[in-house]
Amino acid sequence: MSTTRPYPPGDRRPEPSGASGASERGAPETGASERGAPESGASDGDVVVSSGGRGRQVRRLSFEGESGVVPLARDFTRQALYAWGWLPAATADQRAAAEDVLLVVSELVTNACLHAEGPDEMWITCDRKVIRVEVSDKGTGQPSPRTPHRAGRPGGHGMFIVQRLCLDWGVVRTPGVSGKRVWAELGAPA
Numbered sequence: 001m002s003t004t005r006p007y008p009p010g011d012r013r014p015e016p017s018g019a020s021g022a023s024e025r026g027a028p029e030t031g032a033s034e035r036g037a038p039e040s041g042a043s044d045g046d047v048v049v050s051s052g053g054r055g056r057q058v059r060r061l062s063f064e065g066e067s068g069v070v071p072l073a074r075d076f077t078r079q080a081l082y083a084w085g086w087l088p089a090a091t092a093d094q095r096a097a098a099e100d101v102l103l104v105v106s107e108l109v110t111n112a113c114l115h116a117e118g119p120d121e122m123w124i125t126c127d128r129k130v131i132r133v134e135v136s137d138k139g140t141g142q143p144s145p146r147t148p149h150r151a152g153r154p155g156g157h158g159m160f161i162v163q164r165l166c167l168d169w170g171v172v173r174t175p176g177v178s179g180k181r182v183w184a185e186l187g188a189p190a
Contacts, residue, residue, distance in 0.1 A: 116180075168184075
């Protein structure tokens, strides 16, 4: 698994012209013409984007001024999974896939809290059968699984869990901008 490649093999980068509604950092711009109104019950930080016929949907959560960010991120993600049909799960495999998404969200947000002065924003993208989670922070460190992994030792399992559960994950840094965006992608059950 890569921790430095900014985009996975599927090349999900924004279109160069910005036609995808994404900024240079890959996040939906607040003024993007494709932006929809937040769904009922959505928080103020929730931005729902639907990109034409491609079925791509994006939700954004700002952590500015928030406390209890891990449960907040999990609840926000759970709402997105319900909206996108991942929940309620009809089978054990579908339930496990949704739980994996929630666990990865918890790990990425917790790592931002422990190692990077807390998260700034989180984006969740559903593109067909792939969920992409991105958490931005102002930290300078480089997340990586601890090696060797020692299962019996307390702590230090976050990125190992992310690596094991995800199709791919990595870190995006923008030159001249402090911080980073850690992303992870998970697939739906077949």
